[in-house]
Amino acid sequence: MNFLKSRYLTYLLIGVVLASLPFLNQMGVIRSATVTTFGFIVFYAIAALGLNVLLGYSGLISLGTAGFMGLAAYLTTHFTGEWHLHFFASLLLSVLIPTVIGIVVGLVSLRLEGMYLAIATLAVAEVSRQIFIEIWSWSSLRPPAVLLLQGLALDRDGMYLFIVGLLVVLMMLTDNFIHSPVGRALLTMRASEAAAQAMGINLFKYKLMAFGIATAYAAISGVLYAHFIRAVDPSPWTLLLSLQILAVIVIGGFRTITGPIFGSFIVFGVPPLILNQLPVIGDIPGLAFIFNGALIIIVILFYPRGLVYMGQDLKKLIKRKEVKSQ
Numbered sequence: 001m002n003f004l005k006s007r008y009l010t011y012l013l014i015g016v017v018l019a020s021l022p023f024l025n026q027m028g029v030i031r032s033a034t035v036t037t038f039g040f041i042v043f044y045a046i047a048a049l050g051l052n053v054l055l056g057y058s059g060l061i062s063l064g065t066a067g068f069m070g071l072a073a074y075l076t077t078h079f080t081g082e083w084h085l086h087f088f089a090s091l092l093l094s095v096l097i098p099t100v101i102g103i104v105v106g107l108v109s110l111r112l113e114g115m116y117l118a119i120a121t122l123a124v125a126e127v128s129r130q131i132f133i134e135i136w137s138w139s140s141l142r143p144p145a146v147l148l149l150q151g152l153a154l155d156r157d158g159m160y161l162f163i164v165g166l167l168v169v170l171m172m173l174t175d176n177f178i179h180s181p182v183g184r185a186l187l188t189m190r191a192s193e194a195a196a197q198a199m200g201i202n203l204f205k206y207k208l209m210a211f212g213i214a215t216a217y218a219a220i221s222g223v224l225y226a227h228f229i230r231a232v233d234p235s236p237w238t239l240l241l242s243l244q245i246l247a248v249i250v251i252g253g254f255r256t257i258t259g260p261i262f263g264s265f266i267v268f269g270v271p272p273l274i275l276n277q278l279p280v281i282g283d284i285p286g287l288a289f290i291f292n293g294a295l296i297i298i299v300i301l302f303y304p305r306g307l308v309y310m311g312q313d314l315k316k317l318i319k320r321k322e323v324k325s326q
């Protein structure tokens with residue numbers, strides 16, 4: 001009974017809803033392009049989930065998310081395509097290497113705060129991206145199909161289901177993390193570093209831990225991107241993508257597990273699924289950016305906690321009306 005009331009049930013229900021889309025496509029209810037769009041929504045939500053640990057729970061900011069995603073996407077393509085490593089070995093290495101780099105960046109940047117820290121992380125991401133462009137030939141990079149077991153390769157739908165399953169696992173792990181003593185230490189640090197130090201919290205250790213988690217989630221997202229799209233190039237991994245992932249958190253809700261999913265749907269799902277399908281409006285170039293910008297302003301002005309809290313507030317409003325009517 002406790003499980004039915006737990007947050008884990010919510011995460012499982014979200015996973016079930018997302019996992020049903022390929023079957024709806026096979027039944028002809030939705031198009032295959034819709035499943036592909038939700039694939040983007042899911043792995044960008046994973047990157048946003050990690051950034052939310054850094055920004056929402058630790059109070060630190062990074063604009064290097066897209067750069068670490070691109071690094072992981074390149075590494076997994078190289079490991080599986082050139083070195084012929086198994087997918088899970090490639091996944092481990094492709095996440096470990098960017099995570100170590102992210103911790104080093106955090107180590108160098110911990111003396112910086114606010115926009116200076118954001119600029120420092122952006123600089124590292126942009127330098128890395130430019131190195132990729134100059135040194136490696138991206139046109140020849142094509143990751144092979146994901147091989148789970150000998151003779152069992154995942155097609156596009158299978159990879160989508162794998163991504164959804166991984167999202168559910170990461171939501172549960174993140175939930176456990178933020179409700180652990182480490183998560184409470186991060187929240188204390190975010191509220192007041194002076195108070196955290198007075199309580200004996202090692203700011204240095206926990207800041208590096210937050211950087212490591214955010215980078216690891218971004219790297220996982222990059223690996224999933226490469227094997228879901230089955231193509232890798234440097235064009236997506238720009239400041240614009242980092243800002244869009246930041247917008248996911250702002251719109252969805254800070255310090256929440258499900259907020260990045262709702263925010264990712266609005267930022268990456270609503271434009272192709274809804275706006276681009278409307279007559280006249282769908283023909284306006286750059287409409288998605290206008291929509292996202294306007295929505296961020298509205299959320300900040302009228303709903304600064306994020307849209308994920310709307311359900312709770314609606315329940316409270318309904319209860320108030322019921323009490324008044326009685």
